[in-house]
Every structure is written in C-alpha cells, then in structure tokens.
Amino acid sequence: MASPRIEAVIRERHRMGECPVWEEETGQLVYVDITARTVCRWNPLSGEVQTVGLRDPVGCVALRREGSYVVASGTRLGLLDWATGQVEWAAWLDRDKPHNRFNDGKVDPTGRFVAGTMPEASAPGVWEPGQGSLYTLYADRSVVRQLDQLGIPNGLDWSLDHRTLYHVDSLDYSVRAYDYDVQTGGLANPRLVCQLEPEQGMPDGLCVDTTGTLWVACIDGGRVIRMDPETGTRLCTLKMPVSRVTSCCFGGADYSDLYVTSAADSLSPEQLLREPQAGHIFKVTGLGVRGLASRPFAG
Numbered sequence: 320m321a322s323p324r325i326e327a328v329i330r331e332r333h334r335m336g337e338c339p340v341w342e343e344e345t346g347q348l349v350y351v352d353i354t355a356r357t358v359c360r361w362n363p364l365s366g367e368v369q370t371v372g373l374r375d376p377v378g379c380v381a382l383r384r385e386g387s388y389v390v391a392s393g394t395r396l397g398l399l400d401w402a403t404g405q406v407e408w409a410a411w412l413d414r415d416k417p418h419n420r421f422n423d424g425k426v427d428p429t430g431r432f433v434a435g436t437m438p439e440a441s442a443p444g445v446w447e448p449g450q451g452s453l454y455t456l457y458a459d460r461s462v463v464r465q466l467d468q469l470g471i472p473n474g475l476d477w478s479l480d481h482r483t484l485y486h487v488d489s490l491d492y493s494v495r496a497y498d499y500d501v502q503t504g505g506l507a508n509p510r511l512v513c514q515l516e517p518e519q520g521m522p523d524g525l526c527v528d529t530t531g532t533l534w535v536a537c538i539d540g541g542r543v544i545r546m547d548p549e550t551g552t553r554l555c556t557l558k559m560p561v562s563r564v565t566s567c568c569f570g571g572a573d574y575s576d577l578y579v580t581s582a583a584d585s586l587s588p589e590q591l592l593r594e595p596q597a598g599h600i601f602k603v604t605g606l607g608v609r610g611l612a613s614r615p616f617a618g
Contacts, residue, residue: 323557323605328578329361329368332598336380336580337524338423339474339600340613344374346384348570351377352586352602358390358399361600378421382615389616391421391434391454395455398618409425409460409618412436416450423473423524423566428481431504432445432456433465435472443585444488446471453486455504458617462593465506474525474535474566478548485512485533485548489521494535496548513551515540521589524566524580528608536564536579542601561597562590569610576605577610 335353342349348361357370358380375393383389388399390406394416399407413419413436424434451469456462466472470490473607477484477499477563484499484506492515497506512533515522520540524534533546541564543557563582570578583591583598591597 323603325557325559325601325603326598327560327595327596328602329396329600330596331368331600332583333359333581333600334584334598335565336598336600337565337582339524339566339568339570339580340381341568341574341578342382342385343612346572348578348600349380349388350412350580351380351390353377353563358388360401366559371401373398373406374467376420379424379434381424381426381615381618383613389426389432389618391424393420393615394436396421396432396434396454396462410454410462411457412454412462412464413452418447419450422451422471423487425475425548426486426500426614426616427455427504428477428614429501429504430458430614432616432618433475433484433504435466435469437469437471437473447489448490451488451490453506456616456618457504460581463504465504471521471548475535476525476527478527479529479531483548485525486526487522487535489523490537492517492519492521493544494522494525494533494548504575509553511545512548513553519531519565520562523564526568527611528569528610529574532608535566536566538563538565538582540564543577557603559601561594561599562586563597568613571602574612575604575606575608576612577606579603 473487520537
C-alpha cells in the first residue's frame with residue numbers, strides 16, 4: 320500500500336459524526352451527526368456544510384434520488400426532501416422499546432435499505448444486551464425484521480458478488496458474515512469474521528473496496544483497520560489523529576479517497592485539549608485502492 324495522507328477536510332466539532340455517503344451526482348459528502356440530530360451535506364469545492372435538523376437522533380442516511388434521501392431517525396424510517404427539510408415517514412419500529420433508536424444503515428445491491436436499531440446507553444459505556452434488531456425497508460415500503468437479539472448493530476456492507484452481508488455488532492466487538500439472499504433480502508448461516516479485543520476499540524462503521532476487503536472504523540481505538548473477510552487477517556491499520564473514529568466510506572471522482580468520520584461526544588475537557596480535531600471529518604488519500612459507488616434506495 321502506498322503511504323497514505325490524512326487531512327481534516329471538515330473542521331467542525333461534530334458531536335457524533337457518522338454514516339458518510341458519497342453522492343456522485345453532486346460530488347458531495349452526505350453524513351449525519353447523530354446526537355446533534357442533523358443530516359449534513361458537504362461541498363468540497365466551496366467547503367460549505369448544509370444541514371437539515373430532525374426531531375430525533377439521526378442514525379444514518381442513504382441516497383435516494385438527487386435532492387432526496389432515506390433516513391433512520393429515532394425508531395422511524397423515512398424519505399427526506401432536502402429542499403423543504405420535510406420527512407415522509409414510511410415505518411415506525413421497535414415501539415415496545417422506548418429507549419431504542421436506529422443506528423447504522425446502508426442500501427443493499429438491489430436498492431433495499433437495511434438498518435439496525437440499538438438501545439441508548441443506560442450509563443456511560445453501558446448498554447442492555449439483546450435489544451437490537453436489523454430491519455429491511457423494501458421499495459414498496461414494507462419492512463421485515465431480519466435479525467433480533469443483537470447488541471449494537473452497526474456497520475454493514477456486501478461482498479462483491481452480493482452473496483454475503485458483513486455486519487458489525489459493536490457490543491460484542493465482532494464482525495460477522497451472513498449468506499445474503501439477493502432476491503429476498505434474507506439472511507442465513509452467520510459466522511464470525513473477526514473478534515476485536517476491547518483495547519483495540521469497538522468496531523463501528525465499515526465499507527468494502529473493489530478488491531473485496533473490509534475497512535472497519537474502531538471507535539475509541541483511533542484507527543481504521545483493513546481486513547480480509549475470508550481469513551479475518553488484518554492487512555493494514557490507519558492510525559487517525561483522533562480516538563473516536565466512527566465510520567468510513569470511499570468517495571471522490573474515482574472513489575480513491577477514504578472519508579472517515581469521528582466524534583467528540585464522551586470526551587472529557589482534558590481529552591478534547593489533547594484531540595483538537597475530535598469530531599472532524601477526514602480524507603485519506605494515497606491508499607492505492609478504490610471503493611464502490613453508493614447505491615440509491617429504490618423506493
């Protein structure tokens with residue numbers, strides 16, 4: 320791998336920057352700040368960051384069509400019109416779990432939106448296990464729960480042949496693989512890809528590159544790791560200038576730039592002094608690999 324260069328390109332202290340998505344049509348980076356309850360859009364030419372605020376924490380965002388996005392906010396899934404800031408809500412899940420919210424999500428190879436719910440922390444660093452689920456929002460706006468009894472459902476992406484879903488459960492520090500039924504969106508045959516040690520940080524968001532390897536952001540680990548999903552072997556580690564690294568995606572004109580989000584929430588005043596770039600969003604260049612275009616929701 321070439322020698323990478325890490326640059327803070329959005330120098331704002333996001334509370335919980337997450338779920339970056341490159342919007343090819345506009346050449347912009349779309350992402351969320353979960354605890355600020357905003358969907359954000361950054362123009363790399365002007366440097367401007369536009370935001371749309373929602374009522375509840377925003378777990379994730381995905382493309383739909385230009386000027387429109389699918390969002391997971393609180394425990395609802397909806398369609399956001401950027402120009403008006405209005406959301407047309409399509410589904411309301413986990414109604415029996417008032418302390419849950421949506422976390423990470425992504426559009427699958429056929430245009431379905433897949434996203435997970437998780438419990439809010441009951442105390443700093445403490446989450447009730449077994450409360451999370453993974454849902455699929457179909458183009459006709461029907462919803463199916465694919466998995467339950469999860470800890471903190473987090474980053475997800477698909478293999479190059481679309482037959483495997485890779486999925487993080489942060490609470491047990493794992494990345495798992497599932498057989499993926501492209502026709503139905505169903506999951507089967509779970510198996511462990513990698514188990515991280517707590518001192519390495521929690522696995523958080525992830526993405527797949529054009530060689531089929533995984534890039535996994537490690538919150539409180541200050542790193543993004545590249546992993547071979549067939550063997551679980553760590554291929555390289557990107558050490559970031561902040562500890563709370565949350566997610567990553569490829570973008571730019573040829574998808575050779577890796578965008579990495581981070582968070583400032585949960586850092587003490589002393590830690591923030593040591594990490595002046597906490598909450599910033601970074602661009603990593605010179606990796607020698609490319610990513611894949613983000614898919615739009617078909618609904």
